[in-house]
Amino acid sequence: MTTTLIDLKNTTVAGVTNIPAAAVTGSVTTGATAVDLLTAEGPIHAVVSNGATDFAGLDETYTFAVYESDSSGGAYTAITGATGTVTAANQVLIISTGQRTKRYVKLYMTAVGASTSIVYSGIFLAKKKITGSGGGTVTSTS
Numbered sequence: 001m002t003t004t005l006i007d008l009k010n011t012t013v014a015g016v017t018n019i020p021a022a023a024v025t026g027s028v029t030t031g032a033t034a035v036d037l038l039t040a041e042g043p044i045h046a047v048v049s050n051g052a053t054d055f056a057g058l059d060e061t062y063t064f065a066v067y068e069s070d071s072s073g074g075a076y077t078a079i080t081g082a083t084g085t086v087t088a089a090n091q092v093l094i095i096s097t098g099q100r101t102k103r104y105v106k107l108y109m110t111a112v113g114a115s116t117s118i119v120y121s122g123i124f125l126a127k128k129k130i131t132g133s134g135g136g137t138v139t140s141t142s
Contacts, residue, residue: 008125010128011127011128011130012125012126012127012128013037013039013040013124013125013126013127013128014123014124014125014126015035015036015037015123015124016033016035016121016122016123017032017033017034017035017046017105017106017107017122017123017124018032018033018107018109018120018121018122019121020119020120020121022119023052023117023118023119024109024111024116024117024118024119024120025111025116025117026111026116027111027112027113027116028110028111028116029108029109029110029111030108030109031067031076031106031107031108032106032107032108032109032122033106034069034072034073034104034105034106035104035105035106035124036072036103036104037100037103037104037105037124037126038103039128039129040126040127040128040129041126041127041128041129042098042126042127043096043097043098043100043126043127044066044096044097044098044100044105044124044125044126045094045095045096045124045125045126046064046066046082046094046095046096046105046107046122046123046124047092047093047094047122047123047124047125048064048084048086048092048093048094048095048107048120048121048122049091049092049093049120049121049122050062050086050089050090050091050093050118050119050120051089051090051119051120052089052117052118052119053086053088053089053090053117053118053119053120054113054115054116054117054118055088055089056115057113057114057115059112059113059114060111060112060113060114060115060116061085061110061111061112061113062085062086062109062110062111062116062118062120063083063084063085063109063110063112064083064084064085064086064093064095064107064108064109064110064122065078065079065082065083065095065107065108065109065110066078066079066082066083066095066097066100066105066106066107066108067079067105067106067107067108068100068101068102068103068104068105068106069102069103069104069105069106070102070103070104071103071104072104074104076104076106076108078108079097079099079100079105080099081097081099082095082096082097082099083095086118086120105124107122107124
């Protein structure tokens with residue numbers, strides 16, 4: 001199994017997990033929209049882009065983590081090692097993991113500090129499952 005994403009349009013499952021309308025402020029943990037990865041296999045990649053981010057108090061931290069669940073409205077648990085932290089405004093953070101065992105994933109963000117404020121968005125990317133139909137013909141699942 002390859003983990004290379006070359007033809008994003010035809011070989012990738014993508015889902016938007018978070019696009020906030022306003023900055024998230026205060027010491028908080030927030031979960032985003034669930035993404036269904038039924039048609040995905042292999043490693044997944046959470047791509048987080050943050051814009052305006054407050055680091056003025058010098059004690060602010062913004063940690064992102066990938067969580068999974070068997071159902072979109074079910075209980076979510078963290079995927080071990082699938083975390084990352086932004087350290088400045090206007091960064092792109094990529095969290096990659098191959099340990100997903102459940103159908104649905106969410107991106108959680110934890111902000112800690114005296115004056116936290118962050119605007120961010122997140123998407124998930126994964127390789128689409130490929131099935132063969134015999135005779136060398138390969139079709140992707142929908």
